[in-house]
Amino acid sequence: MHKQLIIHHLVKGEDLNHHRTLFAGRGAEWLVEAGFIAAADMLNPEFILCLKIHGMQFRRPVRPGEVVRFVSSVVLAGRSSLVAYIRADVKGQLTVDGFITFVYVDENGKPRPHGLVIEAETPEEIELQEQARRL
Numbered sequence: 001m002h003k004q005l006i007i008h009h010l011v012k013g014e015d016l017n018h019h020r021t022l023f024a025g026r027g028a029e030w031l032v033e034a035g036f037i038a039a040a041d042m043l044n045p046e047f048i049l050c051l052k053i054h055g056m057q058f059r060r061p062v063r064p065g066e067v068v069r070f071v072s073s074v075v076l077a078g079r080s081s082l083v084a085y086i087r088a089d090v091k092g093q094l095t096v097d098g099f100i101t102f103v104y105v106d107e108n109g110k111p112r113p114h115g116l117v118i119e120a121e122t123p124e125e126i127e128l129q130e131q132a133r134r135l
Contacts, residue, residue, distance in 0.1 A: 022062035034070035035084035056098035
Protein backbone atom coordinates (compact mmCIF):
# COMPACT_ATOMS: atom_id res chain seq x y z
CA MET A 1 0.00 0.00 0.00
CA HIS A 2 1.13 3.51 -0.70
CA LYS A 3 1.85 5.62 2.32
CA GLN A 4 -0.70 8.41 2.54
CA LEU A 5 0.27 11.71 4.10
CA ILE A 6 -2.31 14.20 5.33
CA ILE A 7 -2.08 17.95 5.82
CA HIS A 8 -4.79 20.48 6.62
CA HIS A 9 -5.26 24.13 5.72
CA LEU A 10 -7.74 26.60 7.18
CA VAL A 11 -9.14 28.89 4.50
CA LYS A 12 -8.64 32.48 5.65
CA GLY A 13 -9.41 35.87 4.13
CA GLU A 14 -6.04 36.17 2.41
CA ASP A 15 -6.72 32.85 0.61
CA LEU A 16 -9.84 34.13 -1.18
CA ASN A 17 -10.52 35.36 -4.70
CA HIS A 18 -12.93 38.12 -5.77
CA HIS A 19 -15.85 35.66 -5.37
CA ARG A 20 -14.87 35.11 -1.72
CA THR A 21 -13.97 31.46 -2.36
CA LEU A 22 -10.56 29.79 -2.30
CA PHE A 23 -8.27 31.38 -4.90
CA ALA A 24 -7.19 28.70 -7.41
CA GLY A 25 -3.56 29.80 -7.10
CA ARG A 26 -3.60 29.20 -3.36
CA GLY A 27 -5.28 25.83 -3.91
CA ALA A 28 -2.54 24.94 -6.43
CA GLU A 29 0.13 25.99 -3.91
CA TRP A 30 -1.37 23.72 -1.27
CA LEU A 31 -1.75 20.86 -3.76
CA VAL A 32 1.93 21.10 -4.71
CA GLU A 33 2.91 21.32 -1.03
CA ALA A 34 0.96 18.15 -0.22
CA GLY A 35 2.50 16.29 -3.15
CA PHE A 36 5.99 17.50 -2.24
CA ILE A 37 5.55 16.24 1.33
CA ALA A 38 4.67 12.76 -0.02
CA ALA A 39 7.76 12.77 -2.26
CA ALA A 40 9.99 14.18 0.49
CA ASP A 41 8.88 11.37 2.78
CA MET A 42 10.61 8.99 0.34
CA LEU A 43 13.61 10.99 -0.87
CA ASN A 44 15.90 13.80 0.27
CA PRO A 45 13.75 16.93 -0.21
CA GLU A 46 16.81 18.99 -1.11
CA PHE A 47 16.91 17.22 -4.48
CA ILE A 48 13.21 17.15 -5.41
CA LEU A 49 11.82 19.61 -7.95
CA CYS A 50 8.23 20.08 -9.10
CA LEU A 51 8.01 19.49 -12.83
CA LYS A 52 4.31 19.64 -13.69
CA ILE A 53 0.78 19.81 -12.29
CA HIS A 54 -1.59 17.51 -14.19
CA GLY A 55 -5.36 17.65 -14.24
CA MET A 56 -5.94 19.82 -11.19
CA GLN A 57 -9.70 20.16 -11.08
CA PHE A 58 -11.83 22.01 -8.54
CA ARG A 59 -15.06 20.14 -7.83
CA ARG A 60 -16.73 22.64 -5.48
CA PRO A 61 -16.06 26.11 -4.10
CA VAL A 62 -14.23 26.34 -0.80
CA ARG A 63 -15.45 29.01 1.60
CA PRO A 64 -13.68 31.00 4.30
CA GLY A 65 -13.46 29.14 7.60
CA GLU A 66 -13.53 25.71 5.98
CA VAL A 67 -10.70 23.28 6.69
CA VAL A 68 -9.32 21.55 3.62
CA ARG A 69 -7.75 18.13 4.13
CA PHE A 70 -5.13 17.10 1.56
CA VAL A 71 -4.30 13.40 1.25
CA SER A 72 -1.25 12.68 -0.88
CA SER A 73 0.68 9.62 -1.95
CA VAL A 74 3.29 8.77 -4.54
CA VAL A 75 1.58 6.47 -7.04
CA LEU A 76 4.23 6.03 -9.75
CA ALA A 77 8.02 6.10 -9.94
CA GLY A 78 10.02 6.46 -13.12
CA ARG A 79 13.82 6.42 -13.36
CA SER A 80 14.21 9.91 -11.90
CA SER A 81 10.59 11.00 -11.61
CA LEU A 82 7.83 10.51 -9.06
CA VAL A 83 4.13 11.14 -9.62
CA ALA A 84 1.99 12.00 -6.61
CA TYR A 85 -1.80 11.93 -6.51
CA ILE A 86 -3.40 14.48 -4.22
CA ARG A 87 -7.04 14.55 -3.18
CA ALA A 88 -8.47 17.39 -1.10
CA ASP A 89 -11.78 17.38 0.67
CA VAL A 90 -13.85 19.45 3.05
CA LYS A 91 -15.84 17.35 5.53
CA GLY A 92 -15.44 14.30 3.29
CA GLN A 93 -16.65 16.07 0.15
CA LEU A 94 -14.15 16.08 -2.76
CA THR A 95 -12.96 19.63 -3.40
CA VAL A 96 -9.96 19.36 -5.72
CA ASP A 97 -7.66 16.62 -6.95
CA GLY A 98 -4.82 16.13 -9.38
CA PHE A 99 -1.42 14.64 -10.07
CA ILE A 100 1.99 16.26 -9.76
CA THR A 101 5.22 15.05 -11.34
CA PHE A 102 8.43 15.65 -9.42
CA VAL A 103 11.96 14.98 -10.62
CA TYR A 104 14.89 13.88 -8.48
CA VAL A 105 18.04 15.84 -9.34
CA ASP A 106 21.74 15.94 -8.50
CA GLU A 107 23.71 18.89 -7.12
CA ASN A 108 23.76 20.45 -10.62
CA GLY A 109 20.02 20.18 -11.15
CA LYS A 110 20.29 17.29 -13.62
CA PRO A 111 17.86 14.34 -13.29
CA ARG A 112 19.32 11.34 -11.51
CA PRO A 113 17.94 7.90 -10.67
CA HIS A 114 16.27 7.59 -7.29
CA GLY A 115 15.99 3.80 -7.16
CA LEU A 116 12.38 3.72 -5.94
CA VAL A 117 9.75 1.25 -7.09
CA ILE A 118 6.06 1.80 -6.36
CA GLU A 119 3.96 -1.37 -6.34
CA ALA A 120 0.22 -0.87 -6.78
CA GLU A 121 -1.76 -3.41 -4.75
CA THR A 122 -5.42 -2.41 -4.47
CA PRO A 123 -7.77 -1.75 -7.41
CA GLU A 124 -7.75 1.96 -6.48
CA GLU A 125 -3.93 2.07 -6.44
CA ILE A 126 -3.77 0.23 -9.78
CA GLU A 127 -6.20 2.72 -11.33
CA LEU A 128 -4.27 5.74 -9.98
CA GLN A 129 -1.01 4.26 -11.27
CA GLU A 130 -2.56 3.72 -14.72
CA GLN A 131 -3.85 7.30 -14.75
CA ALA A 132 -0.36 8.53 -13.78
CA ARG A 133 1.22 6.51 -16.61
CA ARG A 134 -1.10 8.22 -19.12
CA LEU A 135 0.00 11.74 -18.09
